[in-house]
Amino acid sequence: xRPQDILPDHQNDVQVNGVTVRKGSVGAFLASVRDWQDPAxxxxxxxxxxxxxxxxxxxxxxxGLFRVLAARDPALQDLIEGVA
Numbered sequence: 053x054r055p056q057d058i059l060p061d062h063q064n065d066v067q068v069n070g071v072t073v074r075k076g077s078v079g080a081f082l083a084s085v086r087d088w089q090d091p092a093x094x095x096x097x098x099x100x101x102x103x104x105x106x107x108x109x110x111x112x113x114x115x116g117l118f119r120v121l122a123a124r125d126p127a128l129q130d131l132i133e134g135v136a
Contacts, residue, residue, distance in 0.1 A: 073111035081108045085128060105131060 059066055065074045087093050087101035109132065112118065123129040 068111070068114040071111050071114040073115055077108055077111050077115075078117070081105065081112060084108070089125065089128070102131070109134075 059075055063075070065072050067073075084101045084104040087097055088105060090097075093101070118132055123132055
């Protein structure tokens with residue numbers, strides 16, 4: 053399976069189980085995790101990153117990402133599971 057088989061170049065989002073998932077969601081999640089975990093990030097950056105992570109989670113859950121991947125960071129895994 054190739055990326056264009058899932059989401060062609062001309063398409064920017066996909067509906068999965070009634071949730072709209074935008075192209076770039078996984079990349080945005082990873083970038084936000086880096087900001088959220090970076091000890092050099094200030095409180096405002098960390099809070100913005102967490103808000104972005106929470107906004108991305110429904111789409112990533114709909115894609116099934118966390119059925120095959122788990123976070124090594126317990127705090128991130130709690131956030132993913134909705135515990136945090």
